[in-house]
Amino acid sequence: xxxSPEQHLSPKQHLLEVDGLQVDFKTDDGLVQxxxxxxxxxxxxxxxxxxxxxxxxKSVTNLALMGLVPRPPGIVKSGRALLDGQDLLQMSDNAxxxxxxxxxxMIFQDPMTALNPFLTVEEQLTEMTILHLNHTPAEARDHAxxxxxxxxxxxxxxxxxxxxxxxxxxxxxxxxxxxxxxxEPDVLIADEPTTALDVTIQAQILDLMAELQSEHxxxxxxxxxxxxxxxxxxxxxMVMYAGKIVEEADAPSLFANPRHPYTxxxxxxxxxxxxxxxxxxxxxxxxxxxxxxxxxxxSFAPRCPYALEKCTVEAPPLTxxxxxxxxxxxxxxxxxxxxxxxxxxx
Amino acid sequence: MNNSAHHEKTSSAxxxxxxxxxxxxxxxxxxxxLRGERCLIRAVDGVSFDVAEGETLGLVGESGCxxxxxxxxxxNLNRATAGEVWLDVARxxxxxxxxxxxxxxxxxMIFQDPFASLNPRMTVGRIVSEPMDIFNLHSxxxxxxxxxxxxxLVGLNPRFLNRYPHEFSGGQRQRIGVARALAVQPKIIICDxxxxxxxxxxxxxxxxxxxxxxxxxxxSYVFIAHDLAVVRHIADRVGVxxxxxxxxxxxxxxxxxxxxxxxxxxxxxxxxxxxxxxxxQRKRIQLTGEVPxxxxxxxxxSFADRCPIADAACREKSPQLEGEAHAVSCxxxxxxxxxxxxxx
Numbered sequence: 284x285x286x287s288p289e290q291h292l293s294p295k296q297h298l299l300e301v302d303g304l305q306v307d308f309k310t311d312d313g314l315v316q317x318x319x320x321x322x323x324x325x326x327x328x329x330x331x332x333x334x335x336x337x338x339x340x341k342s343v344t345n346l347a348l349m350g351l352v353p354r355p356p357g358i359v360k361s362g363r364a365l366l367d368g369q370d371l372l373q374m375s376d377n378a379x380x381x382x383x384x385x386x387x388x389m390i391f392q393d394p395m396t397a398l399n400p401f402l403t404v405e406e407q408l409t410e411m412t413i414l415h416l417n418h419t420p421a422e423a424r425d426h427a428x429x430x431x432x433x434x435x436x437x438x439x440x441x442x443x444x445x446x447x448x449x450x451x452x453x454x455x456x457x458x459x460x461x462x463x464x465x466x467e468p469d470v471l472i473a474d475e476p477t478t479a480l481d482v483t484i485q486a487q488i489l490d491l492m493a494e495l496q497s498e499h500x501x502x503x504x505x506x507x508x509x510x511x512x513x514x515x516x517x518x519x520x521m522v523m524y525a526g527k528i529v530e531e532a533d534a535p536s537l538f539a540n541p542r543h544p545y546t547x548x549x550x551x552x553x554x555x556x557x558x559x560x561x562x563x564x565x566x567x568x569x570x571x572x573x574x575x576x577x578x579x580x581x582s583f584a585p586r587c588p589y590a591l592e593k594c595t596v597e598a599p600p601l602t603x604x605x606x607x608x609x610x611x612x613x614x615x616x617x618x619x620x621x622x623x624x625x626x627x628x629x
Numbered sequence: 630m631n632n633s634a635h636h637e638k639t640s641s642a643x644x645x646x647x648x649x650x651x652x653x654x655x656x657x658x659x660x661x662x663l664r665g666e667r668c669l670i671r672a673v674d675g676v677s678f679d680v681a682e683g684e685t686l687g688l689v690g691e692s693g694c695x696x697x698x699x700x701x702x703x704x705n706l707n708r709a710t711a712g713e714v715w716l717d718v719a720r721x722x723x724x725x726x727x728x729x730x731x732x733x734x735x736x737x738m739i740f741q742d743p744f745a746s747l748n749p750r751m752t753v754g755r756i757v758s759e760p761m762d763i764f765n766l767h768s769x770x771x772x773x774x775x776x777x778x779x780x781x782l783v784g785l786n787p788r789f790l791n792r793y794p795h796e797f798s799g800g801q802r803q804r805i806g807v808a809r810a811l812a813v814q815p816k817i818i819i820c821d822x823x824x825x826x827x828x829x830x831x832x833x834x835x836x837x838x839x840x841x842x843x844x845x846x847x848x849s850y851v852f853i854a855h856d857l858a859v860v861r862h863i864a865d866r867v868g869v870x871x872x873x874x875x876x877x878x879x880x881x882x883x884x885x886x887x888x889x890x891x892x893x894x895x896x897x898x899x900x901x902x903x904x905x906x907x908x909x910q911r912k913r914i915q916l917t918g919e920v921p922x923x924x925x926x927x928x929x930x931s932f933a934d935r936c937p938i939a940d941a942a943c944r945e946k947s948p949q950l951e952g953e954a955h956a957v958s959c960x961x962x963x964x965x966x967x968x969x970x971x972x973x
Contacts, residue, residue: 336828451919452692481691481855483916486899490915508829511858511901515908534905550903552833554862557902557969560881563840564862566833570798 297324298502304362306343312575317343319526328500332517340526341506345472350379385415388463392475394455398447405443415466430461453484467499474506489516522546525572525582532608542610544587548624565624588622589614644679645849651676651712653702668924672698674873685850687864695873696853700819705729737810741822743802747794754790760812779808800831817849857900861885869893872931879955885970889962891936897968
């Protein structure tokens, strides 16, 4: 995986540039602002992690890139997402179909619901390349077998006629990866790809993704809530809270020197294998905000031990970290006393 | 090994819960080309452990290893095929539902899915006071007060008594589940993946709550989870399960710093740590293949096919769980590589 420090300085075009993305959902509870102005970039060959809890907007951001936000109730209100200069958000359905799968592909958390249970693996794998690469059925079949071999499915040729339910969870996820990568997309979005899997299988799948990435120089967006997974595979990390990016930095800096109190809280609240048994976790008290009724100011302020009066009135803008990253907080956590995410009663 | 000068293993008279050689087998009919042929799924195949008063015993393992079936069999929700379960000097594994009922005051359960385990048509007040109705605890009027006290105890506003489960978030629902389990003042709670459905920040809240309650009320827990770090954090002793058997059992610190069974070490090395510096230096013990089907009977060690150090002997004879303070079921117990827990 590569990591070029001059990314921010050079005017070179990024593979994917998302700018000011906003996604709303109309619900009975009122207008839910799921994504509230998200901007980021992605370069060839790198892995960008997006971390956040349920409702933070990490999945919706990426569904918007794929043109998969359900409409209604969802609406992509504003923003641009340039992939190689083409705006994904402005594309017609036909144009999107040509791009999806070919240039940008997605792996979902639950392979059982993402694969069609009525079609054999062969039918699902060949459909892609016949559509995008104009393969003949025979070519498509050969290609599909070689993809299944690449992702490590034993007896690939024989298993082509199997249905998804014939495969175990880990094997199904491999089939999904084979499918997603069969047209060698530039961007692979992986939404919690290993959350449903056991740790030993998770390690196999993450290794497989890294291997295929270095072969094809694929750019990966990895959406996860697991900070361990982020630490082990991501070059850069974005932390999202209540529909906004609150911090972004390269992985080592983010873990060593978190600048946003939410990032700090997240890192403190995970039990760790390399910490002794029995110490109390410093949990972030309270609940994530209701996206239909967001508080004014910083949406993390009600749970934040560092919050100032200003934080409850005004939303902090994303500012640059000293290193390449960005963060959105008025407080300079390095200058203030460390404050515990105290055990306040809810 | 490791069984040197340690005191006698707690006898079942001293321990609160004692599980002896528990087996749960499910007869099933095969599908596919063997359709109709009967076979036996050995979900739990000879599990033994003791839990002392005030202690937390963790059970870890991957899906299908039998940890949840063990939990359900302890509570008599699945009938044990063989073996014994003792709770406070009474044997409870063969009891009929009505004979089991009085014992349920001592042993309760918290489930994984906080959305499925609460009745959506009952108010929180009724959910929490229903166990008191069943056991006829407190006077009718006091039950409401008791329910309010319990909600307060688990960190919820007592005024929420008349709300319905859908009005609460996942973490709050799990707190309601804890309050319901506590309503009958049990001695031990079996927790099956109680925090795995929760977000990271909420998970820490619930773990802290459970540890606080244990201190306050002197509870014992059997804590079942697939997350190794969570189990290390909360459990005093941990058992590692593979294919229906406990393959290693030791105190939490001992097991994580000096794991002896190759499977436990592979598990530990596969679990990522939230620190890029550590992660980039780690060497993993890569396991090939997947957990085999529990309907096969193995002459040798059931882990042998995936084990990095297995030899011919391992495929012939099945190792037994041996050792007192640190029990391992392996012919060649050894530390293959330092674990991340050694960095502390």
